[in-house]
Amino acid sequence: TQLLEQSPQFLSIQEGENLTVYCNSSSVFSSLQWYRQEPGEGPVLLVTVVTGGEVKKLKRLTFQFGDARKDSSLHITAAQPGDTGLYLCAGAKDSNYQLIWGAGTKLIIKP
Amino acid sequence: KAGVTQTPRYLIKTRGQQVTLSCSPISGHRSVSWYQQTPGQGLQFLFEYFSETQRNKGNFPGRFSGRQFSNSRSEMNVSTLELGDSALYLCASSLLPGTSYEQYFGPGTRLTVT
Numbered sequence: 555t556q557l558l559e560q561s562p563q564f565l566s567i568q569e570g571e572n573l574t575v576y577c578n579s580s581s582v583f584s585s586l587q588w589y590r591q592e593p594g595e596g597p598v599l600l601v602t603v604v605t606g607g608e609v610k611k612l613k614r615l616t617f618q619f620g621d622a623r624k625d626s627s628l629h630i631t632a633a634q635p636g637d638t639g640l641y642l643c644a645g646a647k648d649s650n651y652q653l654i655w656g657a658g659t660k661l662i663i664k665p
Numbered sequence: 666k667a668g669v670t671q672t673p674r675y676l677i678k679t680r681g682q683q684v685t686l687s688c689s690p691i692s693g694h695r696s697v698s699w700y701q702q703t704p705g706q707g708l709q710f711l712f713e714y715f716s717e718t719q720r721n722k723g724n725f726p727g728r729f730s731g732r733q734f735s736n737s738r739s740e741m742n743v744s745t746l747e748l749g750d751s752a753l754y755l756c757a758s759s760l761l762p763g764t765s766y767e768q769y770f771g772p773g774t775r776l777t778v779t
Contacts, residue, residue, distance in 0.1 A: 594772060595773075596669070596771050596772055596773055597770050599767055599768070602767075642707065642708070644708075648764075652764070653764055653768075656707055657707035658707055
Protein backbone atom coordinates (compact mmCIF):
# COMPACT_ATOMS: atom_id res chain seq x y z
CA THR A 555 0.00 0.00 0.00
CA GLN A 556 1.45 3.31 -1.14
CA LEU A 557 0.95 5.89 1.61
CA LEU A 558 1.85 8.68 -0.78
CA GLU A 559 0.13 8.59 -4.17
CA GLN A 560 1.65 10.61 -6.97
CA SER A 561 -0.22 11.55 -10.09
CA PRO A 562 0.08 11.41 -12.94
CA GLN A 563 2.57 8.57 -13.14
CA PHE A 564 3.79 9.80 -16.50
CA LEU A 565 3.51 13.13 -18.28
CA SER A 566 4.89 14.16 -21.67
CA ILE A 567 4.34 17.74 -22.81
CA GLN A 568 5.80 20.32 -25.18
CA GLU A 569 8.29 22.94 -24.13
CA GLY A 570 6.58 26.11 -22.94
CA GLU A 571 3.49 24.42 -21.49
CA ASN A 572 2.49 24.53 -17.83
CA LEU A 573 1.92 21.45 -15.71
CA THR A 574 0.98 20.35 -12.23
CA VAL A 575 1.83 17.09 -10.49
CA TYR A 576 0.27 15.92 -7.28
CA CYS A 577 1.25 14.06 -4.15
CA ASN A 578 -1.70 12.86 -2.05
CA SER A 579 -2.17 10.93 1.16
CA SER A 580 -4.78 10.19 3.80
CA SER A 581 -2.06 10.67 6.43
CA VAL A 582 -0.82 13.88 7.98
CA PHE A 583 2.86 14.71 7.56
CA SER A 584 5.00 17.06 9.60
CA SER A 585 6.86 18.01 6.43
CA LEU A 586 7.02 17.05 2.80
CA GLN A 587 9.94 17.08 0.41
CA TRP A 588 10.14 17.14 -3.37
CA TYR A 589 13.06 15.62 -5.27
CA ARG A 590 14.07 15.41 -8.91
CA GLN A 591 15.96 12.40 -10.18
CA GLU A 592 17.67 12.33 -13.56
CA PRO A 593 18.72 9.12 -15.33
CA GLY A 594 21.84 7.58 -13.85
CA GLU A 595 21.75 9.79 -10.78
CA GLY A 596 20.26 9.79 -7.33
CA PRO A 597 17.40 12.08 -6.29
CA VAL A 598 18.24 15.70 -5.53
CA LEU A 599 16.23 17.66 -2.99
CA LEU A 600 14.31 20.60 -4.49
CA VAL A 601 12.31 21.90 -1.55
CA THR A 602 10.92 21.07 1.88
CA VAL A 603 7.51 22.40 2.97
CA VAL A 604 6.57 22.28 6.63
CA THR A 605 3.55 24.53 7.24
CA GLY A 606 0.00 23.77 6.09
CA GLY A 607 -0.88 26.07 3.20
CA GLU A 608 2.75 26.97 2.61
CA VAL A 609 3.79 27.99 -0.90
CA LYS A 610 7.41 27.98 -2.00
CA LYS A 611 8.77 29.13 -5.32
CA LEU A 612 11.96 28.00 -6.97
CA LYS A 613 12.29 29.94 -10.24
CA ARG A 614 9.57 28.42 -12.47
CA LEU A 615 8.61 25.77 -9.93
CA THR A 616 5.89 26.43 -7.34
CA PHE A 617 5.36 24.00 -4.47
CA GLN A 618 2.30 24.01 -2.24
CA PHE A 619 1.59 22.08 0.95
CA GLY A 620 -2.07 21.39 1.62
CA ASP A 621 -3.78 23.13 4.52
CA ALA A 622 -4.28 19.80 6.29
CA ARG A 623 -0.69 18.72 5.53
CA LYS A 624 -1.92 15.60 3.71
CA ASP A 625 -1.11 16.59 0.15
CA SER A 626 1.16 18.70 -1.98
CA SER A 627 1.47 19.91 -5.53
CA LEU A 628 4.26 20.99 -7.82
CA HIS A 629 3.47 23.43 -10.61
CA ILE A 630 5.94 24.14 -13.39
CA THR A 631 5.46 27.22 -15.54
CA ALA A 632 6.77 27.31 -19.11
CA ALA A 633 8.39 23.89 -18.88
CA GLN A 634 11.82 23.43 -20.45
CA PRO A 635 13.61 20.26 -21.61
CA GLY A 636 15.92 20.62 -18.61
CA ASP A 637 12.91 19.95 -16.36
CA THR A 638 12.76 16.38 -17.65
CA GLY A 639 13.17 13.83 -14.90
CA LEU A 640 11.46 11.75 -12.23
CA TYR A 641 9.79 13.91 -9.59
CA LEU A 642 9.45 12.25 -6.20
CA CYS A 643 7.66 13.41 -3.10
CA ALA A 644 8.55 12.15 0.35
CA GLY A 645 6.73 12.80 3.61
CA ALA A 646 8.02 12.84 7.15
CA LYS A 647 5.72 11.82 9.99
CA ASP A 648 8.28 12.35 12.70
CA SER A 649 11.85 13.55 12.70
CA ASN A 650 12.93 10.26 14.26
CA TYR A 651 11.51 8.08 11.53
CA GLN A 652 12.20 7.58 7.89
CA LEU A 653 10.69 9.38 4.96
CA ILE A 654 7.72 7.82 3.22
CA TRP A 655 8.15 7.99 -0.55
CA GLY A 656 5.77 8.27 -3.46
CA ALA A 657 6.39 6.24 -6.61
CA GLY A 658 7.15 9.35 -8.64
CA THR A 659 5.96 11.23 -11.72
CA LYS A 660 8.07 10.73 -14.81
CA LEU A 661 8.10 14.03 -16.69
CA ILE A 662 9.31 14.46 -20.27
CA ILE A 663 9.49 17.91 -21.83
CA LYS A 664 9.79 17.76 -25.61
CA PRO A 665 11.64 20.61 -27.37
CA LYS B 666 33.40 18.76 -1.36
CA ALA B 667 33.03 15.34 -2.96
CA GLY B 668 29.54 13.88 -3.14
CA VAL B 669 28.31 10.48 -2.09
CA THR B 670 30.07 7.73 -3.99
CA GLN B 671 28.80 4.22 -4.55
CA THR B 672 30.66 1.24 -5.93
CA PRO B 673 30.24 -0.61 -8.09
CA ARG B 674 27.90 1.31 -10.39
CA TYR B 675 26.68 -1.78 -12.20
CA LEU B 676 26.58 -5.40 -11.18
CA ILE B 677 25.22 -8.59 -12.72
CA LYS B 678 24.78 -11.62 -10.50
CA THR B 679 22.98 -14.93 -10.75
CA ARG B 680 20.33 -16.28 -8.43
CA GLY B 681 21.68 -17.69 -5.21
CA GLN B 682 24.82 -15.59 -5.18
CA GLN B 683 25.53 -12.87 -2.69
CA VAL B 684 26.59 -9.27 -3.29
CA THR B 685 28.19 -6.45 -1.32
CA LEU B 686 27.63 -2.82 -2.22
CA SER B 687 29.70 0.05 -0.87
CA CYS B 688 28.87 3.65 -0.03
CA SER B 689 31.19 6.51 0.95
CA PRO B 690 29.28 9.44 2.45
CA ILE B 691 30.07 13.12 2.11
CA SER B 692 32.95 14.06 4.37
CA GLY B 693 31.61 14.94 7.82
CA HIS B 694 28.30 13.16 7.34
CA ARG B 695 27.73 10.50 9.95
CA SER B 696 24.39 9.04 8.92
CA VAL B 697 23.96 6.69 5.96
CA SER B 698 20.67 5.30 4.65
CA TRP B 699 20.07 2.68 1.99
CA TYR B 700 17.12 2.45 -0.37
CA GLN B 701 15.92 0.06 -3.03
CA GLN B 702 14.34 1.67 -6.09
CA THR B 703 12.28 -0.26 -8.61
CA PRO B 704 10.06 1.13 -11.40
CA GLY B 705 6.61 1.99 -10.12
CA GLN B 706 7.51 1.35 -6.47
CA GLY B 707 9.47 4.42 -5.61
CA LEU B 708 12.14 4.27 -2.95
CA GLN B 709 11.83 1.55 -0.37
CA PHE B 710 13.80 2.17 2.82
CA LEU B 711 16.24 -0.59 3.74
CA PHE B 712 18.13 0.68 6.79
CA GLU B 713 19.86 3.64 8.37
CA TYR B 714 23.18 3.66 10.17
CA PHE B 715 24.61 6.21 12.55
CA SER B 716 27.79 5.87 14.58
CA GLU B 717 28.24 2.29 13.39
CA THR B 718 24.80 1.32 14.74
CA GLN B 719 21.69 0.41 12.81
CA ARG B 720 19.17 3.01 13.83
CA ASN B 721 16.18 2.04 11.71
CA LYS B 722 15.29 -0.89 9.50
CA GLY B 723 12.72 -1.21 6.74
CA ASN B 724 10.50 -4.15 5.95
CA PHE B 725 12.99 -6.35 4.08
CA PRO B 726 13.94 -9.98 4.71
CA GLY B 727 17.01 -10.90 6.71
CA ARG B 728 18.92 -11.59 3.47
CA PHE B 729 19.49 -7.84 3.40
CA SER B 730 22.05 -6.63 5.89
CA GLY B 731 24.39 -3.74 6.32
CA ARG B 732 27.05 -2.20 8.45
CA GLN B 733 28.84 1.06 9.00
CA PHE B 734 32.49 1.56 9.71
CA SER B 735 34.17 4.04 12.04
CA ASN B 736 34.89 6.38 9.09
CA SER B 737 31.11 6.40 8.33
CA ARG B 738 31.52 4.38 5.15
CA SER B 739 28.81 1.78 4.79
CA GLU B 740 28.26 -1.51 3.06
CA MET B 741 25.13 -3.49 2.38
CA ASN B 742 25.01 -7.18 1.65
CA VAL B 743 22.35 -9.26 -0.02
CA SER B 744 22.66 -13.01 0.33
CA THR B 745 20.96 -15.72 -1.71
CA LEU B 746 19.97 -13.33 -4.46
CA GLU B 747 16.53 -13.61 -6.03
CA LEU B 748 15.33 -12.27 -9.39
CA GLY B 749 13.17 -9.76 -7.52
CA ASP B 750 16.26 -8.19 -5.98
CA SER B 751 17.08 -6.59 -9.34
CA ALA B 752 16.89 -2.87 -8.65
CA LEU B 753 18.77 0.37 -8.24
CA TYR B 754 20.27 0.54 -4.75
CA LEU B 755 20.72 4.08 -3.50
CA CYS B 756 22.76 5.29 -0.62
CA ALA B 757 22.12 8.66 1.02
CA SER B 758 24.18 10.46 3.61
CA SER B 759 23.23 13.23 6.01
CA LEU B 760 24.98 15.15 8.72
CA LEU B 761 22.93 13.45 11.43
CA PRO B 762 20.06 10.94 11.41
CA GLY B 763 16.40 11.81 11.13
CA THR B 764 14.27 13.64 8.62
CA SER B 765 15.29 17.10 9.81
CA TYR B 766 18.58 16.78 7.96
CA GLU B 767 18.88 16.90 4.19
CA GLN B 768 19.84 13.63 2.57
CA TYR B 769 22.34 13.62 -0.27
CA PHE B 770 22.09 10.68 -2.61
CA GLY B 771 24.74 8.82 -4.51
CA PRO B 772 24.24 7.74 -8.13
CA GLY B 773 23.26 4.24 -7.09
CA THR B 774 24.34 0.70 -7.90
CA ARG B 775 22.30 -1.00 -10.61
CA LEU B 776 22.00 -4.67 -9.65
CA THR B 777 20.71 -7.18 -12.16
CA VAL B 778 20.00 -10.72 -11.01
CA THR B 779 19.70 -13.35 -13.74
